[in-house]
Amino acid sequence: MSVVEIAVTQAPAQEVEKGAFARLLTRKLALFALVLIAVIVGAALFAPWVAPFDPNEQFFEGLTLEGAPLPPGATFWLGTDLLGRDLLSRLIYGAQTSLIIGVVANGVAALVGASVGILAGFFRGWVETVLMRFTDLMMAFPALLLAITLAALFRPSLWIVAMVIAMVNWVQMARVVYTETRSLSEREFITAERSMGAGTFRILFRHILPHLLSSILVFGTLGISTTVLLEATLSYLGIGVQPPTPSWGNIIYENQTYFTSAPWLVFFPGLAIIALALGFNLLGDALREVLDPTQKGRH
């Protein structure tokens, strides 16, 4: 959604952008992606109105007499979970958490990672040493242990998870961006920019960054899935959203061992995560294609 807004507000200012956005809208996959994202964001925002049931209500009729959850059916469209709660409602409410983690926290991580990588790759010297060794340190840092300690020391909250994720998840992005920047900054057109007296930031953001876009996009969107799942692990260790608050990740996590007997409990939340990540990826991909100079034009 934010992507859409940015594009819209910038449209009048820059003609090219407008063209790009207009072209974006002509792509079927991009439209599909926008719809996917809109649906998920809508679900998150309007959960109380959209969800058929209270997500935390443990229905008496939500379990069989032996205590097994119900498969998808007429009352509970997507079935119930192991406590007899309505899965659909839980998924709808869970969208909030998952969006905050997958989009916001992951977004911050991506931003941090890209910045660190690009700075280290471009400046070399001590900047490189400090930043990249710090990245190594963070990568090797026992994140789970950190989570456990935080969990035991602080009141669990979504924001701690978001923070932990933002703290540990930027390193991969930093590594890849760093390696690519190292190569890019030796390219001749960057040399040419330098010879014109272009400032560092101009070179970095106007000339190097666009070339990194595809890698950033790949990592950013795949990061959605991994962070949503990571959130589940962290909740499990006690620092994230705590039961009964649903999140897609923790629904999967709670139920994964049951997936041979109650596959819907893993399948639907899995689908939701894929839809979210795919939505952003398709959109990003379409955006990239639209912005790709070699792909514009028609016969």
Next chain:
Amino acid sequence: MSTLPPEPAVPSSLSERSSRVVLGVSGLQTAVATPQGRKIVVDGLSFDLHEGETICVAGESGSGKSMTALSIMGLLPEPMAKVVGGSIHLEGRDLTTLPEAEMRTIRGSEIAMIFQEPMTSLNPVLTIGRQVREAVLAHEPLSRREADARALEALKAVRLSEPERRMTQYPHELSGGMRQRVMIAMALACHPKVLIADEPTTALDVTIQAQILQLMRDLQKETGTAIILITHDMGVVAEMADRVIVMQHGKIVEDNLVRPLFAAPEAAYTEELLAAVPKLGALAGVDPVNAHAGTAAAAKVLEVDDLTVRFDLRGGVLNRVVSRVHAVEGISFDLHRGETLGLVGESGCGKSTIGKALMNLVPWEGSIRVCGEHVLRARTAAGDRAYRRNLQMVFQDPYASLDPRMTVGDLVGEPLVIHGLASGQELQDRVAGLFRRVGLTPDQMKRHPHEFSGGQRQRICIARALALSPKAIIADESVSALDVSVQAQVLDLLKELQDELGLAYLFISHDMTVVEQVSHRVAVMYLGQIVEIGTRRQIFENPQHPYTRRLMSAVPIPDPARRRAVFDVPQGEIPSPVVPIGESVSRVRYQDVGAGHLVAVA
């Protein structure tokens, strides 16, 4: 499925030559996709290429020459560009409809091509040796060792110094001309039936150019190769062509044998083109004038003293530095306001490196002063900016030096934005103005670099350098890809700016006639050192150093009547600037042969 190849659809139009038609192009139409829709860039092109024949294609920059070549090779950048009409017949097969798998067997072995831009056309991460070897292996069942030998031979044939070492180097470690020679070596390695050479010698000095042209002739004699030579150098056309095709706006305006064409051009455009051809010695006896020489401001814009640039070469298991390229060795010269210093010299002798050192892009030693201010290697951002405002460079390889993701309008406007000189509408207007001045139209501003022809990109780079109105410009082979009429136009522009603003140029070029035309003073370089420096008249009318003399004599003359049967090709060991670690090169000493005309003594 007949076993006999069918007769070419289009019979030969020129019947004086009785030999076989190897390549028949008829009604070729090639289109590119643009946001506005399809645009035809090659329009109804027809010609026949006979065995052993050389056709030179000349014409306006951007007239579709490269597109034609790519169409024949089946290497258009699909799906953005494609052949939309006509046929191309190679020995009975229509290449426009041939499946890719079969096309592959034809490329390299039957038709080979030398691309216009050598930097971007070589794979940056593979060694030269590998890239040449591969060309051989693709079509001949040789062992790796044999292929290596062949590759080495090919590199020797194009007179690359230290070919063994070059085999292990990467493209970015070679000079522009060297890369071009690698391209040539790759194309020639398999003795193709048809060779398409797109501006193959633009980055070569005239002596090596002569060598390459000789190589092509030899090949033709031995194997009957037919050659399509795309060039704007009318001297080369006169030397090489059997027939000449002149193109403009995607169409053939004239197709004629070389002598009649030079003697009595039919098309008005041809006439215009020939008229614009500069001739060596045309300015003999005329003193160059510097409009700013008299003013007090005739200060030195550039003072270079004892400039030295060396590159480390690594090798061995430990990847230690084993030897050094003494690319630039103790160069000193000054450049005054309103003056053009022509810098000529053998390919790979360090000309571009001087430029890069002046721009502080490679590590260097010595002293450089721009407008009296010392350039320091360790610099502050602000000081850096100021000196770069005064000094700009046009890089030798225009395509590689343009950010492919930006529109050319933005690229040209970039320096103005960087130095905060213009913005908004003013910026647009100034960029549009620059476009017009280099012969481009402002409506092209929204396009990206890959949508332009080689010559057009070169002009974009010039426009970019001019944007800042610096005090001095280093122009590295900046007009080499321009057809003579556009070239003349650009040179006029440069001259005009010089007269108006007192711009100084360090004009690096291989084209001696152009150098003669624009330079006030000329420096001749050889193996990283200046061997002769003096005023234009001193150098051109009284060349002293043997290398200078050789250069002069190798310049092709744009008159088919005076075509040389054999080129004067230097023999023996090719000198190299690579020196093992610990050794140093001996510096030349200069002798003043009169009025500041310095010549190196051995």
Next chain:
Amino acid sequence: MGSYVLRRALQSLLILLGISFFTFVLLYLIPADPARQIAGRSATTQTVENIREQLGLNLPFYEQYFRYLSGLVQGDLGRSYLQKTEVGELIASRLPATLLLMVGAIVCELLIGLTMGLVAALRRNTPTDTSLMVLSFVGVSSPQFVIGILLLYVFAVKLGWFPIGGYGTFMHMVLPSLTLGFLGAGWYSRMMRSSMIDVLRQDFIRTARAKGLKRWQVLFGHALPNALLPIIAMIGIDIGLFMSGIVVVESVFGWPGIGQLAWQAIQRVDIPIIMGVTLVSAFAIVLGNFLADLVAPLIDPRIKLR
């Protein structure tokens, strides 16, 4: 180059020191009493006190840390609190399995991921491309536990092609490697696709084709080396990801690796094991990235090591 390696080695040592310090701090802060853990539920306060003293847990923080460090310098990783075994021995007995799995997984993800990415790039914007993309998202979005069990169920239980977990032969390695590899393949395929698309339209690809090279030669000889750079960086990263993701796969497949050891140790606050495993995996990660940095200039000669 030589000096670069030396410099990096020193820096790596510092990183390891830093990691050991931070981990120690975390373990110190964590509200769980190792002495209590060892003593068990029926122990008297006296017993707990004894244990605490013997392990030096009553010492001030810095002293505990220096004790640990001085042991470390002598190659002594300490003894597990609960297992009473030398941590070095515990790790040594499990490290080979983890390394083996890692190699298997990297091979799998490279094979699967790069192929998928390559095909997707070549069939750009076709249904093939889209389905491969969905597949790669399934890969990264599916919990490893689920994938592991699924593979196990289908290929081991139902089809009987592979053993149901265990360790020893090549056949044992296939399913766990695939499980780990499937996740990584998702990453690699997306990465590969995007860098391939960028590379394939470069001019030098045209040159390669002009030489008449076969399609695979162009792809693997010319395009791939240029697209490989980000992939190399990822292999370094992967080692880090494995270290955290390996727990689940190891337990599903009964793989005697370091992940399970670490997990159990964390649950029980067995500090020497946690420290040991953290250091070993940190070493692997640091080494992986170091190698990636060393290899990068070989892949792209324009990069210089400084």
Next chain:
Amino acid sequence: DDIKQGGSMVVTYKDDVSTLDPAIGYDWQNWSMIKSLFDGLMDYEPGTTNLMKDLAEDYTISEDGTVFTFKLREGVKFHNGREMTAEDVKYSLDRVTNPKTQSPGAGFFGSIKGFDAVAAGETESLEGVTVVDPYTVKIELSRPDATFLHVMAINFSSIVPKEEVEKWGADFGKHPVGTGAFSLEDWTLGQHLIFKRNEAYWRAGVPKLDQITFEVGQEPVVALLRLQRGEADIPGDGIPPAKFLEVTQDPQYKDLIIEGGQLHTGYVTMNVKMPPFDKLEVRQAVNMAINKDRVIRIINGRAVAANQPLPPSMPGYDTAYEGYKYDPEGAKTLLAKAGLGDGFETELYVYNTDPNPRIAQSIQADLAAIGIKVEIKALAQANVIAAGGEADQAPMIWSGGMAWIADFPDPSNFYGPILGCSGAVQGGWNWSWYCNEDLDKLATEADSITDPAKKAEREELWRKIFISVMDDAPWAPVFHEQRFTMRSERLGGPDAIFVDPVHIPVNYDYVWAKDVQ
């Protein structure tokens, strides 16, 4: 008796076996393994909680119940071939109480004379243990202890050979040598352990199997798959919840699943030192609010509802007691009485492995119904235990996963550490911090009744203690877990030994293989 010896079986476990040193091993996984490798003076009849003599051929107890004289069996050999003597008994007891050994079970021996001196490190020899002759050992207690024979039956009192302990030092746990029915053949860290039949075992006809392989590191779900395919024989961790309904409802496995009780209670502790749980009404309200039947349903009915701390098979269990009935309305009234009609917020700590967080959520929902807003803190085991050991950390803890399984089948074991004043200290296991001096006195009194004839009297005393505890309601007992084990078709043996209440999970010594019959 007509059962042939021979064959082997495979037992799988998720966690690694930590140690096989009987002085140290204290988790339910190595508990039974150690029992098969070592013997003590006393043991229990297979499949029951009835004490029987083991290495002690006979014993006598003095009138006042403070002197135990054990007569040892002759000719019992350690796995290394040496004969076990009274010296070894003394050595073993000295060793386990020596603080250097760091035995978690040292506390069990507190009643032996001279224990305090050893525990304080003043001496290395227990004054109360004396070797009378090579086959007789005398143990004097400082106070009467009714549980002492049970203590002699727990793993910590296993007899170990001095020379082996000294040879291996700290690594004895990896190279155990005892007198047990099996000896350790091979231990590949992280992979498997192989037990081999002790040919020279003194008890005739035991063990039945030639070999047992313990495979570790196996996910329970996968272990079950392997069992179904005949690759494993016993899932050491039991039937995983995720598979429970699947296998129990499958007629194919009907005969292979064995159900048994265990000495277990799952309960919620309420910290009586933390408001508002310092109010009796509040604690009672919680007891009444929990819908135990629903909780049991969530775990697929693998338990019976609990209303008191003691499990039903424990002596002292009060069958007549009805406890607090499920009554949300009544609970609300009680809350209102306590001045908390609007409810309150609190935290429930829980160990983070399935099904505990789920059970906690069920309880959470129940409490929410009476206005108590509970935040669940699902943490690693060590963290929950640590929180419970602080006076002001955890208002409520769900005991599942760490719950009390008796060390020996005696009610006293359910009181002291978890409900008595001695446990209500920092780092202790009395997480409700309930300390009732009067009850403590009664408990001491009960434990001093050593005369077997007065068994019923003692039981009655304990019954009273536990019901009194329930009146104060520091706990909300929720259920007693039933044990469900599965065995492969190949294995034979009385059902009871597969759910042995003491040899948890299985009494390996008495299992036999059908395929060698």
